[in-house]
Amino acid sequence: MDLTLTPEQQAFRDEVRTWLRKNLPQEWTSRVVAGPDVPRPEFYGFLREWQRKLHEAGLLGLTWPKEYGGRGLTFMEELILHQELALAKAPPILNILGIGMAGPTIIAYGTEEQKKRYLAKILSCEEIWCQGYSEPNAGSDLASLQTKAARDGDSFIVNGQKVWTSVAHVSDWMMLLARTDPGAERHKGITYFLLDMHSPGVTVRPLRQLTGDAEFNEVFFENVRVPAENILGGLNNGWQVGITTLMYERLALGFGLQVRMRIALDALIELAKRTKKNGESATQDPLIRQKLAQLWIDTEVFRYTGARAVTKLLKGELPGPEASTGKIWWCDTHQRLQDLAMEIQGPYQQLTKGSDWAVEHGIWQYTFLRSRANSVEGGTTEIQRNIIGERVLGLPKG
Ligand SMILES: Cc1cc2nc3c(=O)[nH]c(=O)nc-3n(C[C@H](O)[C@H](O)[C@H](O)COP(=O)(O)OP(=O)(O)OC[C@H]3O[C@@H](n4cnc5c(N)ncnc54)[C@H](O)[C@@H]3O)c2cc1C
Structure with a gap:
């Protein structure tokens, strides 16, 4: 790969550098000098605000289409941005699962309504996302997942449990994998849902880690109703x-x-x-x-x-x-x-x-x-x- 920057890429790098110089919070830079950082619960409020500012400056979702709040740039600009964030010792992105995972998947598989509904709020950190994949008996062997979603008119009723779900305790939405056809082959009867974490029947129980923080959780679903329009990428197509x-x-x-x-x-x-x-x-x-x-x-x-x-x-x-x-x-x-x-x-x-x-x-x-x-x-x-x-x-x- 030729890492020499084109004049446009140099201009982008300068834009990021100047913005960071002017906007990097002083309280953060003085704290980071004292050691490395990870998103700790006591900084959630601060990190929400930091992400909102980055978004307003047009520095998030660089490769996302412009009509959904992105900038329509390439992964080269994404690389430049991350290098500049490292050099400036910038704070981490709080809604990283939304920006790094949920957003790009919605762009790839979502309907026009889904793209309009979810993408902008991911970038601005108005809605935080978590990933509901792992279960007590389905981690490395994810296709063994047992959480079920049964059709009921225009909705699905979800029952089951997820585990190790990072940031579920502050999340508004979950990327949920659930079994919709128990009779099908393991990889075939799974559907990908966009699940509202504030729905009745969702219980989040924090799990305390070796560090003393409770960064991830158990999540229980008891008759949680999810509208069929919240399926992403088609019924029983969740594995793909x-x-x-x-x-x-x-x-x-x-x-x-x-x-x-x-x-x-x-x-x-x-x-x-x-x-x-x-x-x-x-x-x-x-x-x-x-x-x-x-x-x-x-x-x-x-x-x-x-x-x-x-x-x-x-x-x-x-x-x-x-x-x-x-x-x-x-x-x-x-x-x-x-x-x-x-x-x-x-x-x-x-x-x-x-x-x-x-x-x-x-x-x-x-x-x-x-x-x-x-x-x-x-x-x-x-x-x-x-x-x-x-x-x-x-x-x-x-
Ligand atoms: C900090 C943290 C955050 C996480 N956040 C999330 C999250 O947000 N959402 C989510 O869904 N999950 C999350 N996870 C779960 C993570 O994805 C699983 O822990 C991981 O996939 C392993 O699954 P498991 O814990 O069930 O272990 P198992 O799959 O039971 O594995 C146990 C051991 O057996 C080994 N093993 C298993 N299968 C094989 C094989 N075929 N060949 C060789 N060795 C094998 C594994 O390497 C491991 O050492 C998180 C985990 C951690 C630690």
């Missing part, structure tokens, strides 16, 4: 639509995680510079220097793997197994980055938020614990390896 969402998920992850990893690495380098070991800066320790340099190399590799996916998109092709390669690479690199943050802190690594002596208010302890989920969320490392085994190496199906 659902896979499209997953494809966009890997793409969005690729863009978003690249930004977050670069910000985390820069913060780690600053932490190493400030930390004293035996009277010297930790950056004098040859082993820590080696590990930091390797992390920088691996972060760049991740960036270029993302660029390969963009090259395919620009040629009108769909990203292939490089998305799985990128997921594994990101997970391994990010977990090593967090391990190194603990190593640099020495015995202080034991102290968490709330202790007067915790380094940088314990933010690294939080991100270290949070990084353990990386090898599970968005498809486990084993499943990504299976994809590479089958699609790249031509191994028989597992």
Whole structure:
């Protein structure tokens, strides 16, 4: 891929850079200097406002059609935007599942009414989305899902349970996969619904994680009525639509995680510079220097793997197994980055938020614990390896 910017792309980069310089909230930049960030519940209000401002500036939904609030640009501009967000250490996007997954799937499969109804409110963060795929007995093997939707006149009645549903506790809508034809083959009797999370019969119960936060939830459906017009992509066609969402998920992850990893690495380098070991800066320790340099190399590799996916998109092709390669690479690199943050802190690594002596208010302890989920969320490392085994190496199906 030729990463040299055209004059139009340079102008776009300058537009983003200038806007960020003028609009990046001061309270955020001073906080980020103290460590990396993830969307924590105490920042939801702030992040809603941040997303609204980005949208008003025309910096969200860059590749979406103009008539639905996007800018009709290419994935090259999307790449430029994310690089600039990383350089500026910008806050994360709160409605990332809406922008990265629900929106593109609605653009691909939605009726005109659905596009008009949902897309603009995704961009402006007026309506937050979650993803209702996983169930207690259907994670990696998603086609085993048991949540049912039975026809009743112009509606469907949904009963069942989802689990690990991120941000369901603040979501207005869910991308729901439910079984509509129990007699059909596993992959065939599934339908993709746009489910109003405020409907009677929806119960959201938070699940507390290792970090202490309750970022994801169990969601129960008891006779929840969903209008048939909320089907996306046709009755019993949910597997195909659902896979499209997953494809966009890997793409969005690729863009978003690249930004977050670069910000985390820069913060780690600053932490190493400030930390004293035996009277010297930790950056004098040859082993820590080696590990930091390797992390920088691996972060760049991740960036270029993302660029390969963009090259395919620009040629009108769909990203292939490089998305799985990128997921594994990101997970391994990010977990090593967090391990190194603990190593640099020495015995202080034991102290968490709330202790007067915790380094940088314990933010690294939080991100270290949070990084353990990386090898599970968005498809486990084993499943990504299976994809590479089958699609790249031509191994028989597992
Ligand atoms: C932080 C976080 C956020 C999440 N957010 C969401 C969300 O918003 N919406 C949603 O729907 N889901 C979400 N998930 C769920 C996630 O997608 C699932 O946890 C994941 O797909 C694995 O499914 P499982 O937990 O049922 O594990 P299982 O599928 O039961 O897997 C258990 C273990 O067996 C291994 N395994 C399974 N099958 C194979 C195989 N064929 N070959 C080799 N190894 C195998 C797995 O790799 C894993 O190590 C989230 C998970 C996390 C951790």
